[in-house]
Amino acid sequence: MQDQNEYLYFLRRAFDGMLGVLEDLGDDLSNARPPLAGANSVYAITYHCAAVADYWTGHVIAGREVDRDRASEFTARGQGRQLRQQIDALFEQLEADLASVAPAARPLNTPPADFEGPDRPLSVQGVQLHVLEELAQHHGQIQITRDLLKQGGSA
Template identity: 40%
Template sequence: MTAPPAVQTLIDFSLVKLDEIVDAVGALDDATANAVPAVPGANSPYALLTHCLGMMRRWSSTVNLGVTVPRDRDAEFSAAGPVADLIVRAAEVRRAFLDDLAATDWAAPPVAPATGYGPWSQTTFGVLLHVFEELCQHLGHLEITLDLLRAGDPEP
């Protein structure tokens, strides 16, 4: 299915933000990617990218298409591992996300709408806009995390 022009623009912007997150984490060594700034409640760059990947598929597949993608949101924030493996996973999720969007009926409501959210969650475009919002938020979160890691010693 071809996305309407406004939807395609939002898809393009979303991919730019995802790629910026992936590039930033991909430029790190394993120790830095898995480090957590010495700030209560902070997350590692690795965990932030892991969370973004889970978030994207939840909304694009589980919500918009009704195809459940297993996810443990809490575990995303404690995820750790080799950067190279995460970058491979990010490429796989990016492709799956694009496949989800190609299968989305932009004129129909989400197949499995999320509850507890605003009216935006009742449209497939609103769901995609939310993904973009989250990617932008977590890109900023990642940039601050990297600033903190560069400025001081992370927690072990």
């Protein structure tokens, strides 16, 4: 099977960037939402990204049972330190999930249509690209949210 270290390296970079913003802001600001319609807190976005990686890699690719409440991810609140611990544990699980998976293989599960993923069947590699796509997009969103919050804008 293909070595997944490079893929996990880029996932880790994205998460380390998000977690760095959480640490920079502290727990109060990390849980604040900027005053924009539909905006989410930095904590909620990071929490959502952990759920994305866990669900798409663990459940869709590897077939592991993952209990996910997508809607509640966007209202999640908590401490950055605890979320870092959860993400560290998630990486151990992701490494195990990907240990025996071939990139060209078909994932073991298909996500529900309302999870807003790609609108076509994907290989394992395609699912991994989707996870990277989500994390890159949300990492940028977190950086913009940080900038708004540091300018004094929160709801």
